[in-house]
Amino acid sequence: MWSALKKAMFALAIGLSFIGFATVSIAEVHEVQMLNKHPDDKKKRNVFSPALIRIQPGDTVKFISADKGHNTESMKGMIPEGASEWKSKVSKDFEITYEKPGVYGYRCTPHAALGMVGLVVVEGEGWDDNLEAAQSVKQRGKAKKAFEELWAELEATN
């Protein structure tokens, strides 16, 4: 026969293991800095850092206006079908929660042609369904090279 204490401890252990399990699935908040200069390479100006971020459905990305003059805006043809577009105000922090797996290409409206673009990848079933479509969007100026580097980084870390 178990003592009342043993029973209580057993119940507590079960309870704690459920809490531990639940913690794993709690949505996370990821930060992306909007910067005038790359933290590791001062020659790179106007950057999102990190420019490529992988998250889980339900996670939030917080874009931090660390330096003024930047924003974040989803790009036409570069987000999954049915996902919501976004456009933040310049020089303001901005938060967005992503539910649908897929790739989400975005830019800084004033600096897109200078290569200030980024990629959010929401992992999960069908995440690469819109990959080809996003990659085939025509890019202007330095955004072309910037996205080529992001696609390469994405492929290298798959």
Ligand SMILES: [Cu+2]
């Ligand atoms: Cu910018």
